[in-house]
Amino acid sequence: MTKESAGQHDKEQWIEELLAVKEDGQMTPKQISILEAAIEIFSDKGFSAASTSEIAQKAGVAEGTIFRYYKTKKDLLLSIVGPTMSRMIAPFVMRNFNGVLDMPFESYEAFLRAFIVNRLDFARKNFKIIRILVQEIPFQPALREQFAENVLAQVLERVTAITEHFKAEGEVIDAPTPAIIRFTVSSVIGYLLARLLLMPEKDWDDEEEISQLITFMLHGIGGPALREQ
Amino acid sequence: MTKESAGQHDKEQWIEELLAVKEDGQMTPKQISILEAAIEIFSDKGFSAASTSEIAQKAGVAEGTIFRYYKTKKDLLLSIVGPTMSRMIAPFVMRNFNGVLDMPFESYEAFLRAFIVNRLDFARKNFKIIRILVQEIPFQPALREQFAENVLAQVLERVTAITEHFKAEGEVIDAPTPAIIRFTVSSVIGYLLARLLLMPEKDWDDEEEISQLITFMLHGIGGPALREQ
Amino acid sequence: MTKESAGQHDKEQWIEELLAVKEDGQMTPKQISILEAAIEIFSDKGFSAASTSEIAQKAGVAEGTIFRYYKTKKDLLLSIVGPTMSRMIAPFVMRNFNGVLDMPFESYEAFLRAFIVNRLDFARKNFKIIRILVQEIPFQPALREQFAENVLAQVLERVTAITEHFKAEGEVIDAPTPAIIRFTVSSVIGYLLARLLLMPEKDWDDEEEISQLITFMLHGIGGPALREQ
Amino acid sequence: MTKESAGQHDKEQWIEELLAVKEDGQMTPKQISILEAAIEIFSDKGFSAASTSEIAQKAGVAEGTIFRYYKTKKDLLLSIVGPTMSRMIAPFVMRNFNGVLDMPFESYEAFLRAFIVNRLDFARKNFKIIRILVQEIPFQPALREQFAENVLAQVLERVTAITEHFKAEGEVIDAPTPAIIRFTVSSVIGYLLARLLLMPEKDWDDEEEISQLITFMLHGIGGPALREQ
DNA sequence: CATGAATGAGGTTTCATTCAT
DNA sequence: CATGAATGAAACCTCATTCAT
Numbered sequence: 028m029t030k031e032s033a034g035q036h037d038k039e040q041w042i043e044e045l046l047a048v049k050e051d052g053q054m055t056p057k058q059i060s061i062l063e064a065a066i067e068i069f070s071d072k073g074f075s076a077a078s079t080s081e082i083a084q085k086a087g088v089a090e091g092t093i094f095r096y097y098k099t100k101k102d103l104l105l106s107i108v109g110p111t112m113s114r115m116i117a118p119f120v121m122r123n124f125n126g127v128l129d130m131p132f133e134s135y136e137a138f139l140r141a142f143i144v145n146r147l148d149f150a151r152k153n154f155k156i157i158r159i160l161v162q163e164i165p166f167q168p169a170l171r172e173q174f175a176e177n178v179l180a181q182v183l184e185r186v187t188a189i190t191e192h193f194k195a196e197g198e199v200i201d202a203p204t205p206a207i208i209r210f211t212v213s214s215v216i217g218y219l220l221a222r223l224l225l226m227p228e229k230d231w232d233d234e235e236e237i238s239q240l241i242t243f244m245l246h247g248i249g250g251p252a253l254r255e256q
Numbered sequence: 257m258t259k260e261s262a263g264q265h266d267k268e269q270w271i272e273e274l275l276a277v278k279e280d281g282q283m284t285p286k287q288i289s290i291l292e293a294a295i296e297i298f299s300d301k302g303f304s305a306a307s308t309s310e311i312a313q314k315a316g317v318a319e320g321t322i323f324r325y326y327k328t329k330k331d332l333l334l335s336i337v338g339p340t341m342s343r344m345i346a347p348f349v350m351r352n353f354n355g356v357l358d359m360p361f362e363s364y365e366a367f368l369r370a371f372i373v374n375r376l377d378f379a380r381k382n383f384k385i386i387r388i389l390v391q392e393i394p395f396q397p398a399l400r401e402q403f404a405e406n407v408l409a410q411v412l413e414r415v416t417a418i419t420e421h422f423k424a425e426g427e428v429i430d431a432p433t434p435a436i437i438r439f440t441v442s443s444v445i446g447y448l449l450a451r452l453l454l455m456p457e458k459d460w461d462d463e464e465e466i467s468q469l470i471t472f473m474l475h476g477i478g479g480p481a482l483r484e485q
Numbered sequence: 486m487t488k489e490s491a492g493q494h495d496k497e498q499w500i501e502e503l504l505a506v507k508e509d510g511q512m513t514p515k516q517i518s519i520l521e522a523a524i525e526i527f528s529d530k531g532f533s534a535a536s537t538s539e540i541a542q543k544a545g546v547a548e549g550t551i552f553r554y555y556k557t558k559k560d561l562l563l564s565i566v567g568p569t570m571s572r573m574i575a576p577f578v579m580r581n582f583n584g585v586l587d588m589p590f591e592s593y594e595a596f597l598r599a600f601i602v603n604r605l606d607f608a609r610k611n612f613k614i615i616r617i618l619v620q621e622i623p624f625q626p627a628l629r630e631q632f633a634e635n636v637l638a639q640v641l642e643r644v645t646a647i648t649e650h651f652k653a654e655g656e657v658i659d660a661p662t663p664a665i666i667r668f669t670v671s672s673v674i675g676y677l678l679a680r681l682l683l684m685p686e687k688d689w690d691d692e693e694e695i696s697q698l699i700t701f702m703l704h705g706i707g708g709p710a711l712r713e714q
Numbered sequence: 715m716t717k718e719s720a721g722q723h724d725k726e727q728w729i730e731e732l733l734a735v736k737e738d739g740q741m742t743p744k745q746i747s748i749l750e751a752a753i754e755i756f757s758d759k760g761f762s763a764a765s766t767s768e769i770a771q772k773a774g775v776a777e778g779t780i781f782r783y784y785k786t787k788k789d790l791l792l793s794i795v796g797p798t799m800s801r802m803i804a805p806f807v808m809r810n811f812n813g814v815l816d817m818p819f820e821s822y823e824a825f826l827r828a829f830i831v832n833r834l835d836f837a838r839k840n841f842k843i844i845r846i847l848v849q850e851i852p853f854q855p856a857l858r859e860q861f862a863e864n865v866l867a868q869v870l871e872r873v874t875a876i877t878e879h880f881k882a883e884g885e886v887i888d889a890p891t892p893a894i895i896r897f898t899v900s901s902v903i904g905y906l907l908a909r910l911l912l913m914p915e916k917d918w919d920d921e922e923e924i925s926q927l928i929t930f931m932l933h934g935i936g937g938p939a940l941r942e943q
Numbered sequence: 944c945a946t947g948a949a950t951g952a953g954g955t956t957t958c959a960t961t962c963a964t
Numbered sequence: 965c966a967t968g969a970a971t972g973a974a975a976c977c978t979c980a981t982t983c984a985t
Contacts, residue, residue, distance in 0.1 A: 055948080057948080057949080072395060073304055073394075073395050075302055075304035076304040078974080078975065078976085079975080079976060080974080088949080088950090089949065089950045089951055090951075090976090090977085091949075091951065091952095091977080091978075091979085092948080092949060092950070093977095094977060094978075095947095095948070095949075100975095100976065100977090135478075135482075162391070162394070165302075165387075166301060166302050166305065193479075194479065196479075197479045197480050197482075198478070198479050198481045198482055199477055200478065200479045201479070202468060202472075206465065206468050206472070207472075209446055209447065210443060210446065210469065211477070212446065213442050213443050213446020213449075214442050214446070216442065216446070217439070217441065217442020217443070217445070218442070221438050236435065239431060239432070239435050240435070240439065242431075242476075243431075243476065244476060245476045245477060245478035245482060246475070246476040246478055246482075247471075247472065247474045247475040248428055248429050248431070248436055248440070248473060249364075249429065249473075249474035249475055250425075250426045250428045250429045250430070251426050251429075252425060252426030252427045253426075253427055253474060253475075284965090286965095307958060307959085308958075308959060309957090309958070309959085312968095317966080317967090318966060318967040319968065320962085320966070320967055320968060321965085321966055321967070321968095322959095322960095323959085323960065323961080324965070324967095328959080328960080329958095329959065329960090513969080515969080515970080530853060531760070531853050533762035533763040534762040534853065536955085538953085538954080546971090547970065547971045547972055548955090548971090549970075549971060549973090550969080550970055551956095552955085552956060552957075553968095553969070553970075553971095556956095557955080558954095558955065558956090593940075616852075620849070623845075623849070624759060624760050624763065651937075652937065654939060655938050655939030655940075656939045657935055657936070658935050658936065658938075659937070660926060660929075660930075660935065661926070664923065664926050664927070664930070665930075665935055667904055667905065667908050668901060668904065668927065670904065671900050671903065671904020671905070672900050672901060672904070674904070675896055675897065675899065675901070676900070678900075694893065697889060697890070697893050698893070698897065700889075701889075701893070701894075701897045701934070702934060703934045703935060703936035704940075705930070705931060705932045705933040705934035706886055706887050706898070707822075707885065707886070707887065707932035707933055708880075708883075708884045708885050708886045708887045708888070709884050709887075710884030710885045711822075711884075711885055711932060711933075742944090744944090744945085765978075766980060766981085767979070767980085776946040776947055777946085777947065777948095777979095777981085778945070778946055778947060778948095778981085778982080778983085779946070779947095780980095781980080781981065782944070782945070782946095785981095787979095787980065787981090945985100946983105946984100947983100947985100948982105948984095948985105949981105949983090949984105950980105950981085950982080950983105951979100951980105951981105953977105953978085953979090954976100954977080954978070955975100955976090955978100956975080956976085956977100957973105957974085957975070957976095958971105958972100958973095958974090959973100960970105960971085960972105961969105961970085961971080962967105962968100962970090962971105963967100963968105963969095963970105964968100
C-alpha cells in the first residue's frame with residue numbers, strides 16, 4: 028500500500044487473506060514487497076504495460092528475485108488475482124449443508140442491505156486487485172475460466188436460490204429470475220463503481236445512499252403520475 | 257470486421273462515421289485497412305499487448321506505412337476511439353437551440369425505451385471500439401479527459417434536464433437526480449453488457465427484455481407482500 | 486572468414502553454396518555478415534556458449550537485426566548446418582537414373598582415392614561448419630533426424646551399392662558389407678581428423694599419405710612374418 | 715548412473731576410481747550425488763547448457779552445496795573428466811622400468827585383441843564421462859592441455875614403442891609409424907563408436923566383430939583380384 | 944557442513960520507430 | 965506515397981555464485 032492511495036481506501040486486507048491461504052503463513056518480507064509492488068503497478072498501468080523491472084525496483088528487490096517466487100510474470104498475476112477470486116464468493120458459500128436452505132435474512136430488503144454493505148466493504152478493501160482482475164479477465168483465458176467456474180457459477184447458484192425463496196414469499200415479483208438478478212446486480216455494481224471508482228472523493232453518506240438504492244430497486248423510480256394508471 | 261463476428265454484430269458502422277468526420281472523406285484504402293486491423297487487434301489483445309507489426313501484417317501494409325498516417329501507436333489508438341466518443345453523444349445533442357427544452361418524448365417510458373433501443377444499436381455496431389475504449393480509459397489520461405469533457409459532461413447535462421423534466425411531470429419520483437441517473441444508467445448498461453458481452457449467443461427477445469427492464473426500473477422488483485405494507 | 490584461420494583453410498565455400506540454395510541468390514550483405522560471424526563463434530565456443538550479442542557485434546549489426554533474419558538462435562544454427570548437410574551427400578547422389586548402376590570408377594582403389602580426395606577438399610572448405618555440426622548433433626534432435634534421414638541413409642545406400650559391386654568383381658573381400666564400410670569410413674575419417682584438426686600445421690604430402698592409407702586399407706599393415714603363415 | 719542406461723552399459727566404475735584417487739577415500743554421499751548428477755546432465759545437455767541448479771536438484775542437494783565442493787561449475791567439470799583422463803592411460807603405463815622394454819604380448823595380433831577388448835570395456839564403463847570429455851575438449855584449453863600432455867603423449871610414446879617392436883619382428887610392415895598408429899587407432903575408435911554410440915542396441919557378437927576388424931587391419935579388405943597382381 | 948534466498952549480470956527476444964530507397 | 969531493413973532500448977527470464985543462517 029502506498030501513500031497516494033492511503034486516504035482513499037482502507038489498508039487492503041489482501042495480505043492477511045493471502046497469508047491465510049498458505050498453510051503455515053510462510054511468506055518472506057521480500058515476497059510481500061513483490062506482491063505489494065506488483066498490485067500497485069499492475070493496477071496503475073495494466074498487466075501488459077507493467078514491467079518486471081519496475082516492479083522489482085518498487086519492491087526493493089533484484090529483478091531475479093521475482094522469478095524465484097513466480098516462474099513467470101503471468102504467474103505473478105495469477106497468484107495475485109487467484110486467491111482474491113476465491114475470497115469473492117465467501118459470503119455466498121454459507122452453511123446450508125443440512126439439507127435445508129439456510130436463510131439467515133428475515134426480508135429481501137435485509138438481504139439486499141447486508142449484501143451491498145458487505146460487498147462495498149470487500150470492494151473497498153480489495154480495490155486494486157479487483158481492478159486488475161476486471162482489466163485482465165478479457166485477455167487471460169486462465170482467469171476467465173477460473174472466474175466462470177469458481178465465482179460466477181457459485182454465486183449465481185446461491186443468488187438464484189435466495190431470489191426464488193423471496194419470490195415464493197411474495198417479496199419479489201414473479202418475473203424471470205435471471206432478469207431479476209441482472210437488474211439487481213447491475214444496480215449494485217453501478218453504485219459500487221460510482222462510489223469507489225468514478226467519484227471516490229465525493230463525501231458519501233453510504234447508509235442513506237444504500238437505502239435510496241434499495242428503494243429504487245424494490246419500488247422503482249416511477250412517480251405518482253404513473254401509479255395512478 | 258472479420259468473418260467470425262459477422263453473425264454476431266452488424267457490420268460496424270465506424271468507417272462511414274470516421275469518414276464523415278474528415279472534411280472531404282479523404283481516406284486511402286490502406287488507411288482503412290490499418291484502422292480495421294488495429295480495431296480488431298486492440299480489441300482482442302489490448303492496446304499494450306498489440307504489436308504494430310501484427311497490425312501491419314493483418315492490414316496488408318508495410319510496418320512503416322502505419323507511421324506515415326499515425327505518428328505513434330498511441331496516436332493510432334486515439335484516432336480510433338476519439339471519433340467514436342464524439343458519436344456517442346449524438347442522440348443527446350438534439351435540437352433544443354430555440355430556447356425551449358425540446359422534448360420529443362411523450363412519456364418517460366417512451367424516452368427510456370427509445371434510449372435503450374438506440375444505445376443497444378449503437379453498442380452493437382461499435383462493439384469492438386467500445387471495448388477498446390473501456391479497456392484503455394483507465395490507462396490513457398488523454399482519453400479520460402476527452403471522455404469526461406466531451407461525453408460525460410454533455411450526456412449528464414442533457415440527461416439531467418430530461419430527468420428533471422419528467423420529475424416535474426410526476427412521472428419520476430422526487431429523489432436526487434444523480435441517484436436516479438446512476439440507477440437508470442447502471443440498469444441499462446447492465447443489460448447491454450449481458451446482452452452483447454456476457455451471453456451474446458443466447459437467443460434474446462430484445463423487445464420483451466427491454467419491456468421487462470423498464471418495468472423493473474419504473475416499478476421495482478418488490479412483490480405483492482411489499483406493497484401491502 | 487577471419488584472419489586467424491585464413492592460412493589454414495581455403496576460403497570456405499559455404500557462401501556461394503548457401504546462395505545457390507536460395508532461388509535467386511537473395512542475401513543481403515548484413516545477412517552474410519551474420520552468418521559469417523555466427524559460423525566463427527559457434528565453431529569457437531559451441532552453440533550454447535555463443536551469445537547472440539557477440540555474434541551481432543562481430544557481424545557489425547544490431548542485435549535485433551539477427552532476429553529479423555532468423556526467428557531464434559536455434560534457427561540461425563539450423564540455417565547454417567542444414568544446407569551444408571545437403572551438400573554433404575552431393576558426390577553420392579550421382580546420375581544412375583537410367584536404371585543401370587552408374588559406376589564411374591575403374592577400380593576400387595580409384596574409387597577410394599577419388600572419394601578421399603573429394604571429401605578432404607570438402608572438409609577443408611567447410612571445416613568450421615562441419616565442426617559445428619559434429620558438436621551439436623548430439624544435442625539437437627532436429628539436426629540428428631535430418632542427418633540420419635538425409636545424409637546417413639543416402640550415403641549408406643550408395644556406398645553399400647559400390648562396395649558390393651567391387652565385392653562381386655573380386656576387388657573387395659567377401660566379408661559383411663557393414664563391417665567393411667565401418668572400417669573404410671573410420672580409416673578415412675581418422676585421416677581427415679589428423680590432417681585438418683589434430684595437426685593442421687604439419688607439412689602434409691597429401692598424395693603420398695593417401696596412397697599409404699589406401700595401401701593399408703587394401704592390404705593391411707601385417708608384415709612379412711604374418712604372410713608366411 | 716540411471717535406470718535408462720542400466721541395461722546398456724555396466725555400472726560406471728568411476729566412483730571407485732575417483733575415490734581411489736583421493737588419498738583416503740574421503741567423499742561424502744552428497745559429493746557422490748553431485749558427481750553422479752553432473753555426469754548425467756553434462757552428458758545429456760552439454761556443459762554450457764547444463765545448469766547448476768538442475769544438477770543440484772537431481773543430486774538432491776542445495777544449490778550452494780555444489781559450490782562448497784567445487785569452486786566453480788568449470789571446476790566440477792574438470793574434477794569429473796580429469797581423473798578419467800588419468801585412468802585412460804593405465805594400460806599403457808606398464809612396468810618397463812627395468813630398462814628392458816617389457817612386452818607382455820606374444821604377437822601383434824594378441825596385442826591388438828587385448829587392446830581392443832580392454833578399451834571397449836573401459837569405454838563401456840566410462841561412457842558418459844568420455845562423451846563429456848570429447849564434447850568439451852575443443853572448448854576447454856585446460857582439458858586440451860591435460861589431454862595432450864598426460865594422455866596423448868604417454869600413449870603415443872608407448873604405442874610407438876610397441877609398434878616398432880613388432881615392426882622389428884616383421885609382424886608389422888615397414889611403413890612410417892605415425893601413419894600406422896593413425897590407421898590402427900582410427901579403426902579401433904571407429905569400431906567403438908559404432909558399437910557404443912551409433913548402434914548400441916544392435917545385437918553385437920563382439921568376439922567375432924573384433925576378429926573381423928583385426929583381420930581387416932592386418933590383411934586389408936582387398937579381394938582375390940587384387941592379390942593376383 | 945549445508946542450506947536456499949538473494950543477487951545482478953547477461954541471455955534471448957520483441958518492438959515501436961526511423962529512414963534510405 | 966509506400967516500403968521494409970535496420971535499429972537499440974527494453975522486455976522477460978536464467979544462472980553461476982555468494983552469504984547469512
